[in-house]
Amino acid sequence: MTELKFDENGLIPAIVQDYYSKAVLTLAYMNAESLAISIAEKRTCFYSRSRRELWRKGETSGNYQHIVSICADCDSDALLVEVIKDGPACHTGADSCFETSVFVSDEVRSFSFHSLFELLLDRNTSRPEGSYTTYLFEKGLDKILKKVGEESTEVIIGAKNSREELVYEISDLIYHLMVLMVNQGLGIKDIIDELASRHVIDKKEKQADFESGN
Numbered sequence: 297m298t299e300l301k302f303d304e305n306g307l308i309p310a311i312v313q314d315y316y317s318k319a320v321l322t323l324a325y326m327n328a329e330s331l332a333i334s335i336a337e338k339r340t341c342f343y344s345r346s347r348r349e350l351w352r353k354g355e356t357s358g359n360y361q362h363i364v365s366i367c368a369d370c371d372s373d374a375l376l377v378e379v380i381k382d383g384p385a386c387h388t389g390a391d392s393c394f395e396t397s398v399f400v401s402d403e404v405r406s407f408s409f410h411s412l413f414e415l416l417l418d419r420n421t422s423r424p425e426g427s428y429t430t431y432l433f434e435k436g437l438d439k440i441l442k443k444v445g446e447e448s449t450e451v452i453i454g455a456k457n458s459r460e461e462l463v464y465e466i467s468d469l470i471y472h473l474m475v476l477m478v479n480q481g482l483g484i485k486d487i488i489d490e491l492a493s494r495h496v497i498d499k500k501e502k503q504a505d506f507e508s509g510n
Contacts, residue, residue, distance in 0.1 A: 301373040302328065307343060310375040312385065314392075315364045316464040321385035322393040324353075326375065331366075338363050340379060359383030380460065409484065412471070416478045432475050440479055443472045 302308050307325045314321055324342040326334065330350050333341040340353040340361040354360030361379035368375055386393040419429040432440050447469040454465035477483070 299372055300331075300368060300375075301371065303373075305345075307345070308373060308375060310340075310342065310377050312340065312361060312377045312379055314460075315378045315380050316460045319392055320394055321361075321379070321381065321391075331375075334363060334377075335366070340377060353385075354382060357383065357387075359385070361385070380458075409470075409474075413474055413478070413484050416474055420478050429475060432472075433479060437479060440472065440476050444469070444476055447472050 300308060306327045308327075308331070310324050310326045312321045312324065313319065324340075325345060326341070327343045327350075330341040330343045333350070333352075337352075340363060342351055342353065343349070344351050360382045361377075362382070364378040364380060366375055366377050384391050386395070388395075416429060419427055420433050423430045423433065432443065447465065450465040451462065451469050454461040454463075477487075
């Protein structure tokens with residue numbers, strides 16, 4: 297606590313980040329007391345500069361933020377707070393306070409499963425040092441299968457816990473399944489064609505059931 301640098305008003309900015317999605321939720325301020333409360337209660341407590349008083353996030357709305365970690369920046373004058381949230385972070389009801397776009401680069405490609413798959417194909421060919429994907433490919437099939445098994449279990453656990461955790465774990469599983477596909481020489485089209493063939497069969501079965509009166 298003594299290493300942190302609070303400003304002349306005794307405050308330090310706290311950037312709140314979703315633990316699962318890594319999205320920035322809000323920027324608030326803490327003083328020494330609210331930080332101590334946050335650590336003790338493991339839920340965010342801030343200092344309101346307008347009201348000049350402490351306020352616990354979720355105290356009236358129920359949208360508590362459960363703290364996973366608090367880190368200081370290199371100058372010790374700002375905090376990064378990772379949280380698991382119970383609801384929207386913004387008082388407007390938005391998931392994040394940062395919803396109003398000011399500028400968006402047209403040079404950055406939006407995400408798609410195909411672009412991710414292309415990236416994995418490239419990783420398998422180029423094997424850049426320090427890449428987790430490279431590590432999986434170098435370890436081989438047994439390691440990849442182990443990770444797929446672990447992530448499948450995590451999906452089951454996530455489904456029992458929360459929507460946010462389930463989304464996070466399904467994403468991990470999809471990534472590792474794609475690594476497996478690349479390793480085994482499969483493409484996205486192989487999966488699409490298989491699912492499409494099952495869809496046709498399913499439609500035919502439903503039509504047969506309808507015509508038989510079942």
